[in-house]
Amino acid sequence: MKYARIVYNGSVHEAMEKNGRLQLEEGLIVSEEDVTFLPPVEPGTVFALGLNYADHAKELDFQAPAEPLVFLKGPNTFVGHRGTTPRPADVTYMHYECELAVIIGKPGKHISREHAYDHVMGYTIANDYAFRDYLENYYRPNLVVKNRDSSTPIGPWLVEANVISDPMNLTLRTFVNGKLTQEGSTKDMIFDIPALIEYLSSFMTLNTGDIILTGTPKGSVDTKPGDEVITEIVGIGSLINTVVSETV
Known part of the structure; x- marks a missing residue:
């Protein structure tokens, strides 16, 4: 459902x-x-992955990481389907990031790969915009880049885990003003969903409502005020967002 x-x-x-x-x-x-x-769930702790697709790392001239590069996002960053995301006036490059979002449904710590999916409630789509002008470096995304208000559209649907037969073989696409600009597959993640759940739960408890944003494949392009950005994952849906000028 x-x-x-x-x-x-x-x-x-x-x-x-x-x-x-x-x-x-x-x-x-x-x-x-x-x-x-x-947002289809009220976010708990939100984990976001950097450089979790080899093609995206290569696109940015970075070596694929040896362990997950994880940073946290605050609840202020999220906006729902058909919402708007502000582009600051001083930004020269603001790009989308189509991502599979994994929603935790069963709390746990020290979760093994074998039991990881037992803790997943379901899946949704996230578009985790990045503002490259503010980036310290790709190995340490800072607060200014990834915690801006309404910078992460999410939704529209929470799709129950049992509906998705293979979450590691889903096609991701992004369209800007109707033009296909990004296409990839979750099968190309460096660290798959069981690995991420095992890693995160090895040092902290994962709780119901926690969300893991699993990274984006290559193909990010600059977006400007007025652009309609549609991020979609086959089997989950399409998430629509419009970029607007930031007002102070």
């Missing part, structure tokens, strides 16, 4: 996908245009 969190008539609802529309808890069916999308 596919689920969303939305605002409808001033109240927050959980909704289920129903023939391209949304069915609320009480059975009322509404269209996407009638609601405001929220």
Whole structure:
């Protein structure tokens, strides 16, 4: 099943996908245009991976990492489906990052690879924008780059784990103003989902609602105010976002 969190008539609802529309808890069916999308879960601790695709590392002239490069993101960074993301006036390069987001459903520590998927609630799509002008270096993404308000669209759906037969063989695509600019597959991750869950849980407890953003393949290009960016993962859905000028 596919689920969303939305605002409808001033109240927050959980909704289920129903023939391209949304069915609320009480059975009322509404269209996407009638609601405001929220992140499909309320984020707990959010882990983001840098350089987790070999082709992306090569694209940036970096050697693939020997262990996961992980940084944290605050809840202020997230915005829902059909939301907007500001581009600061002084930025010369702002690019999208289409990523598979793994949502933890069962708490655990010292989780083995063999039992990693037992702790996954489901999956969604994230677009973790990067502002290269503010980057210290690719091995230490800083707060200014990855924790800006509304810099990470996420959603629209939480797709239950049992719906996705092989999360390590999903096609990712990005379209800017209707033009295909990025295409890759989760099979090309350097550290796969079980490895990431095993690594993170080796030193801290993973809790329900925690999210792992698993990195992006090559193909990132600059985006400007007015651009519509659609990040999609086959089997999960399409996440729409519009870049706007930042207002102070």
